[in-house]
Amino acid sequence: MDVTYDQVLAWRLRQQGLAPRISATVEQIVERLAGVQAQVASSAELAIATRQRKPEQGAVAMRLEARTVVKTWTVRGTLHLHGASHVGAYLSLVAAARTWEKPVWQRTFGVTPPQMEALGEAVDEVLDGRVLTRQELTAALIGREGFADLESQLTSGWSAVLKPLAWTGRICHGPAQGARVTFTSPRSWISDWPGVPDPEEAARTVIPAYLRAHGPATPATFDAWLTRGVSRKAALRSWFASLGDELATVGVDGVECSMMAADVDRLARTRPSREVRLLAGFDQYVLGPGTGDVRIVAADRRKAVSRTAGWISPVVVHQGRVVGVWEPADATVDVRLFPEADVPMGGLEAEVEHLVACTGQALSLTVRST
DSSP, X not given: OEEOHHHHHXXXXXXXXXXXXXXXXXXXXXXXXXXXXXXXXXXXXXXXXXXXXXOOTTHHHHHXXXXXXXXXXXXXXXXXXXXXXXXXXXXXXXXXXOGGGSXXXXXXXXXXXXXXXXXXXXXXXXXXXXXXXXXXXXXXXXXXXXXXXXXXXXXXXXXXXXXXXXXXXXXXXXXXXXXXXXXXXHHHHSTTOOOOOOHHHHHHHHHHHHHHHHOSBOHHHXXXXXXXXXSOHHHHHHHHHTTXXXXXXXXXXXXEEEEEGGGHXXXXXXXXXXXXXXXXXXXXXXXXXXXXXXXXXXXGGHHHHBOGGGOBOOEEEETTEEEEEEEEETTEEEEEEOTTOOOOHXXXXXXHHHHHHHHOSOOEEEEEEO
């Protein structure tokens, strides 16, 4: 079966609770999107509220406190929100790449695999039943024999040394203490912590979740989302093959892609979208296929969306494609449309009204071409 990319974009908007919006909890939306990037907490809150018919302000913080949602480093080594019952599967597939065992990683960060294993065992002991700030965790670790020279790595804002500990299920974020992050052990933090499953088992959770939200897609696109393309190719093939007849192949403008077989008929019936949406920075709609997908973000507009230091701008989406960017400025939503965009003003005004419901702030709209 062949479909157009316009159909695919409309189908993703529906699957992700964007068009139409949905009545769903934080946990349901996080699962529906295969995780929500949470490098910027306010962006994660808005990404979820944007999809709710009746947004609940502060809902993410409440779910984190209730421990039904977990914040930790998962796909692409970035902070994400995941449901407590599924987070282990995402950790498993990221860990399967074993990036910390590669020579380039060891040269860059100065920590060997045996040191990482020893560090992990120490973290198991230090965080058991405890919640510590980064400073407290660092002090507890460097006070132990063999770890004194790791202080700079442990305090680095990039957290490169802590990420493999997250991927192997030894550390996750606890509740923030003001501006300070905290860490704890998922084994003591998450009720009935199932651990990190075998990658073959994990793939049966993660691949369907990704394809339902961001498919149809190729295995290479999935891996770019998961690990920036560093998964072992034989493992990647095996993960997809393990789903057997649950997967189907469809042609998308001439490219063979995978999707869940149960979704094929609904995709075939999907009509192109006319909706306008204002999406938060780091929104999964853009990150799922990647900002390099020129069918969503035109090549000459990518710099406006994917900025320096990995910053992903809030975007204007019309008919499934990124047609501009926006940002809050005091009590104003400052929309900057790309010159070629033809966006109905009524759609933008309706989106600002929804942002008012999401944020609880009075907002006005300004629109200009960029």
